[in-house]
Amino acid sequence: xxxxxxxxxxxAVALALSTHALASxxxxxxxxxxxxxxxxxxxxxxxxxxxxxxxxxxxxxxxxFEVEGNLTGYAMSMQxxxxxxxxxxxxxxxxxxxxxxxxxxxxxxxxxxxxxxxPANEAAWELMQDHQVVVEGDADAPNVLYTITDPNCPxxxxxxxxxxxxxxxxxxxxxxxxxxxxxxxSSTKAAxxxxxxxxxxxxxxxxxxxxxxxxxPASEIDEDIQAVLDDGMKIMEAGMxxxxxxxxxxxxxxxxxRIGGAVPTEEIEARFNIEG
Numbered sequence: 001x002x003x004x005x006x007x008x009x010x011x012a013v014a015l016a017l018s019t020h021a022l023a024s025x026x027x028x029x030x031x032x033x034x035x036x037x038x039x040x041x042x043x044x045x046x047x048x049x050x051x052x053x054x055x056x057x058x059x060x061x062x063x064x065f066e067v068e069g070n071l072t073g074y075a076m077s078m079q080x081x082x083x084x085x086x087x088x089x090x091x092x093x094x095x096x097x098x099x100x101x102x103x104x105x106x107x108x109x110x111x112x113x114x115x116x117x118x119p120a121n122e123a124a125w126e127l128m129q130d131h132q133v134v135v136e137g138d139a140d141a142p143n144v145l146y147t148i149t150d151p152n153c154p155x156x157x158x159x160x161x162x163x164x165x166x167x168x169x170x171x172x173x174x175x176x177x178x179x180x181x182x183x184x185x186s187s188t189k190a191a192x193x194x195x196x197x198x199x200x201x202x203x204x205x206x207x208x209x210x211x212x213x214x215x216x217p218a219s220e221i222d223e224d225i226q227a228v229l230d231d232g233m234k235i236m237e238a239g240m241x242x243x244x245x246x247x248x249x250x251x252x253x254x255x256x257x258r259i260g261g262a263v264p265t266e267e268i269e270a271r272f273n274i275e276g
Contacts, residue, residue, distance in 0.1 A: 050094035080240030124239030137173035188217035
């Protein structure tokens with residue numbers, strides 16, 4: 001099976017895919033000599049062979065987008081990460097890579113985020129509203145951050161450390177969506193926090209003792225708590241999240257935004273326009 005390297009960095013060398021090499025692995029026919037974007041929504045439209053080949057390799061096709069020049073953009077994703085694919089005019093070859101301008105800026109990033117991550121963020125956010133979370137911070141804090149947390153995740157621990165000054169200052173409320181995916185005892189540790197009499201206090205104790213193993217795993221997981229953990233994984237799936245931590249918030253315009261990984265306190269302040 002062929003594998004296709006994903007190229008997230010601006011300026012990376014693009015990879016050309018030829019249907020002569022790829023179409024043999026599936027039954028898709030190559031597209032006509034030129035892709036007509038106006039026909040892409042037609043019932044009988046068939047995706048070009050390079051796009052079909054990428055789908056067979058595990059990429060997900062979302063929709064097309066406009067590109068200058070004789071290219072057609074295909075918004076695809078792999079494990080939740082946007083992958084821009086540019087179909088060449090002959091419809092038989094495609095390029096995977098980052099399109100940049102003269103300053104080195106990714107000119108497709110905003111468009112791809114709108115097509116791929118925007119709907120995923122909205123879907124995850126909707127599920128979060130009825131989810132059982134571990135809440136840290138004041139109920140009347142002006143800013144709310146949902147974060148998907150695995151109790152054994154070192155980057156989740158770093159994110160927790162970054163949020164604490166803002167939580168303690170009353171500027172931020174953090175709502176943890178607990179999942180158990182990294183280690184054998186991740187689920188039982190997550191359950192120990194969720195099943196605690198005071199989950200926020202249990203979270204604090206766990207994170208404070210993180211370097212020493214954190215909270216004692218639960219001896220068993222209550223049925224309702226297992227359902228909460230399962231729903232946490234469904235939120236990850238809906239949001240196209242492949243790792244922890246992943247954090248979500250509403251910006252000043254009401255758009256759901258995502259923070260991938262752990263970031264310093266200063267970036268969280270900038271995201272929420274909190275004056276340090």
